[in-house]
Amino acid sequence: MNRLSKKGIIASLPSELIRWEVHYLPETESTQNAAAEIFRKTGRGGILVATNFQKTGRGREGRSWISPKGQALLFSFVLLPGQKEAEIYFVTITTALAVCDALRRHLGLFPEVKWPNDVLLNGKKVCGILTELTKTHRGETGIIVGVGLNVNQRTPAFSGIKGEPATSLLIETNRIVPRLPLLGAVMRSFEDCYFLYQKGRKDEIVRRWKRDSCMVGQRVRLCAGNREVEGMVVDLADSGALVLRLDNGHTESFFGSACRLV
Template identity: 30%
Template sequence: NSIVKNELLKRLFEAEGEPVSGQEIADHYGLSRTAIWKYVKELEEEGYEIGTIRKKGYFLIKSPDRVNEANVQKYLTTKNYGKYIRYFETCSSTQIIAHEEAQNGALDGTVIISEEQTAGKGRMARPWSSVSGKGIWMSIIIRPTLTPQQAPQMTLVAAVAVTRAIQEMTGIDADIKWPNDILIGGKKITGILTELQSDPDQVKAIILGIGMNVNQDEEDFPDELHAIATSLKRVVGNPIDRAQLIAKILGFLELYTEMYEKHGFGPIKILWEGFSNTTGKRIRAVMLNETIVGTALGISNEGVLELKLDDGSIRGIYSADITI
């Protein structure tokens, strides 16, 4: 079963290339050495390269470029986030699976990750391109103590967490475009989708979807995205370890969510403003029923975008697509 296989993998990682005794694991679980050897073969089929030293055991040569539980968890420094990960080679949308898991009582910080999504979605059911093995397509189930009215602020909390993770991983300062886009050089690198399961006065779960373009080359993007999207690899020039980046995102997300719950939106607002490319700019806000143009003053203490219109009046924008 997969518990033993995960334990084997964990020990191989922890040993950092030193041999791990198959006999010892076999004894611990009351299994035969052949059973352990079968798990080794399964891991090799999944792309791990594992060597054998007679009488000493197995050692890890190389792990595959996969964002599975073991690869992500070896980098994790969090208390809760990512302690439980459900991993898929492919799925329709990690949001859909996360909603089901949340309904079934999944714990705070549960993460759904997929190598590929066949029906990845953005806001208002727009399609989200999620090619296999190149990006981070994940949904995190968060159970904070918040009212439904506060939930949109979680998009901004997540945007700050993702931007800090990109900064640590690559040294690049990305821009946050209110409310849910992260851009580098004006092109979209990450989109955030915040969905809710809620009672009238208390959030039950926030399903936070993060889609990040990491190792795509130009030809991995559909034509319609060439002008507006890019990947970290295209910006930095070399591939990025997605598993490590996921661990960093989860680390900052846990930190900032906790900060937000304890101290309110104030500290997040300060961080957010440091990364925003919207403040001070003349922008167009396209909403469901109208489009307005004005100068972005910044965000309010509630995370609402404040726009100064040409007649001098000030409008609070709760949800819109912004063009700068």
């Protein structure tokens, strides 16, 4: 159950909301790039690309995402065409909540979301999400969501990695976690959250984010364009922007990156 295959992936996925078109690549440069190329040629949504190993996986702002072969859950999926650029942040948040929900239900863990695109276990990064826009040759727009979930890596796999500390499900649970059932659990939770999103229930998604967030009530520093800001997290806007109370007492919403607790 820890080995991936197209047949196994298809059997594990839900199909109530989206009938997924599965592409399994034993090895690829990047699932994100592969999914983008399929979408650009076909214009179809509901594409899911998974791999056992990616040579040049990447995260936000071009950061590399490297994992030993067969030890992580690495996949990208394309949402139905017509998504707007402004929705990228909210789709990222929806996906992070889905990962949290799957880890809670499937493994009994207590993950947290860290805005804008990380999932943490015991304060360490276990999952990163990369959401990007792409266009077909005819100009149709779609959103590609890439998920890198650390599953069965051991501690040495993270040695020498700069930045925030990382962990895996194996390290946190002290047991090997089969990847196929976990993929099914993540995508089932995603469909549940995405259904709310499609129905305009952003209020419920914001409520869940506040429940699962490690940031509400905490002081953070983030980069918003050329501006670095610091303040206390008080809310999540329905656009997906982070709402901070600044030192001058004003409340302001921000999109940005490189957000960290201070």
